[in-house]
Amino acid sequence: MMSTHTPARTPADPLVIAGRSFGSRLLLGTGKFGSPTLMRAAIEASGAEIVTVALRRVDLGDPADDLLAHIDRERFLLLPNTSGAQNADEAVRLARLARAAGCEPWIKLEVTPDPYYLLPDPIETLRATEILAAEGFTVLPYMGADPVLAKRLEEAGAAAVMPLGAPIGTNKGLRTRDAVGIIVEQATLPVIVDAGLGAPSHAAEALELGADAVLVNTAIAVAGDPAAMARAFAGAVRAGREGFLAGLGSQQDSAVASSPLDGVLGRLS
Amino acid sequence: MNLTVNGAVREFAEAISAAQLLDALGIDAERTAFELNGRVLARDELAATALAEGDSVEVVRFVSGG
Numbered sequence: 001m002m003s004t005h006t007p008a009r010t011p012a013d014p015l016v017i018a019g020r021s022f023g024s025r026l027l028l029g030t031g032k033f034g035s036p037t038l039m040r041a042a043i044e045a046s047g048a049e050i051v052t053v054a055l056r057r058v059d060l061g062d063p064a065d066d067l068l069a070h071i072d073r074e075r076f077l078l079l080p081n082t083s084g085a086q087n088a089d090e091a092v093r094l095a096r097l098a099r100a101a102g103c104e105p106w107i108k109l110e111v112t113p114d115p116y117y118l119l120p121d122p123i124e125t126l127r128a129t130e131i132l133a134a135e136g137f138t139v140l141p142y143m144g145a146d147p148v149l150a151k152r153l154e155e156a157g158a159a160a161v162m163p164l165g166a167p168i169g170t171n172k173g174l175r176t177r178d179a180v181g182i183i184v185e186q187a188t189l190p191v192i193v194d195a196g197l198g199a200p201s202h203a204a205e206a207l208e209l210g211a212d213a214v215l216v217n218t219a220i221a222v223a224g225d226p227a228a229m230a231r232a233f234a235g236a237v238r239a240g241r242e243g244f245l246a247g248l249g250s251q252q253d254s255a256v257a258s259s260p261l262d263g264v265l266g267r268l269s
Numbered sequence: 270m271n272l273t274v275n276g277a278v279r280e281f282a283e284a285i286s287a288a289q290l291l292d293a294l295g296i297d298a299e300r301t302a303f304e305l306n307g308r309v310l311a312r313d314e315l316a317a318t319a320l321a322e323g324d325s326v327e328v329v330r331f332v333s334g335g
Binding site: 029052055056057063064066078083093096098100101103195215218 | 310311329330
């Protein structure tokens with residue numbers, strides 16, 4: 001049941017991951033929606049082409065329950081995550097199961113041993129990236145915003161890096177701004193800011209900074225109107241990207257007049 | 270024959286294959302992945318893989334997540 005993701009058109013400014021082009025720079029997580037109907041509406045409204053999913057035991061009391069009934073896999077690339085993994089071996093196990101369940105070999109690698117902050121373990125994430133890349137997976141590791149680790153993950157065969165803005169589900173925004181800026185400056189792979197973005201302005205900020213994309217889940221899923229919030233994030237991502245491409249002006253410490261300084265009327269005494 | 274399926278022990282009257290286990294549980298193999306004693310089975314291995322007393326099976330599917 002391998003499906004082939006085919007973009008509807010060749011986008012003008014594509015997000016390219018592992019040689020595959022995507023028209024949207026907003027990736028959407030599918031967790032925490034109040035209902036499948038709300039999730040579907042938000043996916044549509046977001047314009048996302050990549051949606052994340054998790055892998056869990058089949059509920060033997062409800063074996064027919066099926067998320068995939070709600071996601072058109074001809075239109076969306078399903079990106080399974082390894083949530084729940086606390087070390088590299090558990091993450092590798094989940095990635096292999098996801099592939100066996102019919103996903104293309106793309107994996108959002110998450111290794112989060114600490115349940116309180118859910119921060120990614122850099123050592124285990126690096127180790128799992130090496131293993132999975134060698135097995136032919138397209139690996140997108142969730143990582144702390146550490147520029148050195150980003151380079152190590154590149155060398156280990158990652159297809160993109162996913163530094164966090166703030167801990168998962170906190171809605172705090174791009175608290176790692178300076179470090180993400182360094183990652184962007186040094187990266188030769190797409191940089192996708194993942195986790196903690198709580199408002200459209202946070203997403204715009206990440207794109208303005210030069211991040212290639214963002215992944216958003218909680219902020220959209222738990223909004224009063226998830227579809228409207230998905231549209232708002234989509235607009236913010238486009239605006240941020242356009243602002244980045246247009247070239248932001250440099251910051252100054254003192255005022256720089258916008259109006260001419262000559263021809264000012266004589267002072268009133 | 271006792272098998273541990275997704276953490277719970279289940280008893281089966283006769284020997285069955287991995288594919289027959291999924292049928293018995295009402296699970297669609299096309300939407301799931303099957304792990305036997307820590308080894309992932311490909312779909313085309315399910316029918317020919319006999320399960321044995323004490324085997325540990327995990328059957329997983331996609332759920333919503335970030």
